[in-house]
Amino acid sequence: MSPMTRPSASQRLQAFANPARFMTLSGRLLAPLWLVSLGFLVVGLYFALFASPPDYQQGETVRIMYVHVPSAWLAMFGYSVMAMASAVALIFRHPLADLCAKSAAPIGAAFTFLALVTGALWGKPMWGAWWVWDARLTSVLILFFLYLGYMALWTAIEEPTRAARAAAVLALVGAINVPIIRYSVVWWNTLHQPASVFRMDGPTIAPEMLLPLALMALGFTFLFVTLLLVRMRAEILRHRVRQLRLALAASGAEG
Amino acid sequence: MSRAFIALLVRDLRLAARIGGGGGMAVFFFLVVVAAVPLGIGPAPDLLARIAPGMLWVALLLSSLLTLDRLFQADHEDGSLDLLTMGRLPLELVVVAKAVGHFLTTGLPLVVAAPLLGLMLNLEVAAFPALMLAMLVGAPALSFLGVIGAGLTVGIRRGGLLASLLVLPFYIPVLIFGVGAARAALAGFPDGVAAQSLALLAAVTLASLVIGPVAAAAALRANLR
Numbered sequence: 001m002s003p004m005t006r007p008s009a010s011q012r013l014q015a016f017a018n019p020a021r022f023m024t025l026s027g028r029l030l031a032p033l034w035l036v037s038l039g040f041l042v043v044g045l046y047f048a049l050f051a052s053p054p055d056y057q058q059g060e061t062v063r064i065m066y067v068h069v070p071s072a073w074l075a076m077f078g079y080s081v082m083a084m085a086s087a088v089a090l091i092f093r094h095p096l097a098d099l100c101a102k103s104a105a106p107i108g109a110a111f112t113f114l115a116l117v118t119g120a121l122w123g124k125p126m127w128g129a130w131w132v133w134d135a136r137l138t139s140v141l142i143l144f145f146l147y148l149g150y151m152a153l154w155t156a157i158e159e160p161t162r163a164a165r166a167a168a169v170l171a172l173v174g175a176i177n178v179p180i181i182r183y184s185v186v187w188w189n190t191l192h193q194p195a196s197v198f199r200m201d202g203p204t205i206a207p208e209m210l211l212p213l214a215l216m217a218l219g220f221t222f223l224f225v226t227l228l229l230v231r232m233r234a235e236i237l238r239h240r241v242r243q244l245r246l247a248l249a250a251s252g253a254e255g
Numbered sequence: 256m257s258r259a260f261i262a263l264l265v266r267d268l269r270l271a272a273r274i275g276g277g278g279g280m281a282v283f284f285f286l287v288v289v290a291a292v293p294l295g296i297g298p299a300p301d302l303l304a305r306i307a308p309g310m311l312w313v314a315l316l317l318s319s320l321l322t323l324d325r326l327f328q329a330d331h332e333d334g335s336l337d338l339l340t341m342g343r344l345p346l347e348l349v350v351v352a353k354a355v356g357h358f359l360t361t362g363l364p365l366v367v368a369a370p371l372l373g374l375m376l377n378l379e380v381a382a383f384p385a386l387m388l389a390m391l392v393g394a395p396a397l398s399f400l401g402v403i404g405a406g407l408t409v410g411i412r413r414g415g416l417l418a419s420l421l422v423l424p425f426y427i428p429v430l431i432f433g434v435g436a437a438r439a440a441l442a443g444f445p446d447g448v449a450a451q452s453l454a455l456l457a458a459v460t461l462a463s464l465v466i467g468p469v470a471a472a473a474a475l476r477a478n479l480r
Contacts, residue, residue, distance in 0.1 A: 090473075142424050142427060145420075145423070145424045146424050148420070149417075149420050149421040149424065152417055152420060152421075153407060153408075153417065153421065156408070156411050156414070156417050157411060157478075161480075162477055162478060162480065165473075165476075165477030165478075165480075166407050166474055166477045166478055168477075169403075169407065169470055169473045169474045169477060170403075170407055170421060170474075172470070173403055173425070173466060173470045174424075174425075176466060177424070177425050177428075180428050180459065180462070181424065181425075181427050181428055183428075184427065184428035184431045184432060184455070184459075185427070185431065187431065187432075187435070187452075187455070188431040188435065
């Protein structure tokens with residue numbers, strides 16, 4: 001048993017050392033990150049809502065795009081952050097990677113939900129239906145299911161280390177499957193609806209529209225990073241509270 | 256090693272035959288689901304014929320999902336799963352044996368029963384060969400992807416529902432390509448379209464043969480520490 005106990009003890013040491021450094025570093029970064037993301041969002045929203053022209057075909061509804069497209073982009077970004085953190089957690093057993101994957105999931109799911117809702121709101125005036133079984137929509141919906149399954153697995157397994165390992169396996173299998181699902185959905189749609197309902201990639205986007213879109217995308221990305229840090233800090237604190245409770249219970253049982 | 260593998264497979268098949276009623280229960284479930292469809296959407300023959308391939312595939316998916324939680328759960332409860340993880344047979348091969356057993360007891364009987372139910376749903380006979388071939392090619396993928404969900408949820412109370420939620424997104428490519436093969440034959444497309452979806456389905460199955468055992472074994476190791 002002795003070769004088993006030694007690495008786990010050093011691991012625990014490493015686990016204790018790293019989050020502490022992370023807490024001080026992230027504590028210093030948090031305020032500037034909030035400032036930058038809010039700044040980008042405010043300026044981006046001003047350009048998106050007031051200082052950009054309406055589309056010559058879609059009119060004012062085109063402004064939904066400035067929320068919709070960055071959300072959809074971050075939905076994918078969130079899943080890739082989750083998958084990469086899971087890979088790091090499985091390979092290097094880095095304790096922060098588990099927390100990163102766990103914290104990224106609800107944020108990514110929220111952006112995916114936002115993309116779906118804004119998509120539906122945009123779809124009603126444009127195509128006359130809240131929901132269309134288009135390849136893009138369907139694959140984003142399935143991505144949302146993957147997020148929900150991942151979060152459900154975390155809550156279903158009580159012991160954190162076990163849950164972390166199982167969830168990491170799920171995230172990686174999902175990451176392998178996302179391109180396959182996406183491809184199959186595109187194939188399915190093109191087989192059954194030869195005349196596409198709509199085309200996102202119509203004319204190339206005008207520069208006046210590209211500026212607010214880029215600003216919003218930057219703002220959303222910074223917001224994602226900020227929220228990720230906040231959630232990771234909360235997870236670390238929750239872990240500490242759990243440790244303290246366990247220690248308290250153990251000392252109470254002894255005394 | 257191969258003897259242990261075969262012994263495990265034979266044990267699973269025997270258990271399924273004696274306790275679970277073998278493939279009979281799965282076929283019965285399949286029949287009930289398919290019988291519920293005309294009651295739900297009406298008995299118009301042309302409508303039923305149009306949705307028959309999709310319905311048969313969805314029924315296959317559902318019966319595969321419903322049997323997932325027994326894959327490892329029973330062995331986990333009586334402790335034999337711990338013995339299996341400690342044995343000389345690699346855990347990945349244990350998972351392969353389990354998945355093959357699952358396919359033989361749930362997937363294969365349904366493939367055999369599919370033509371009969373296709374007749375009940377007024378499916379054109381011309382689509383039968385393509386549908387059955389697609390089911391035969393795709394059903395192993397359902398078992399081999401399903402073991403991932405079963406492995407992830409082993410030891411969780413009411414894990415069966417969670418396993419279904421986790422696995423269903425992974426089933427979607429199988430469903431799409433499987434239905435695609437039958438639809439193409441039904442619509443009288445040139446052979447190329449049916450062959451294309453069959454080839455893609457086979458690719459998904461082959462990939463799942465690798466991903467499933469590796470991921471499920473990793474999940475089991477995480478859960479049984």
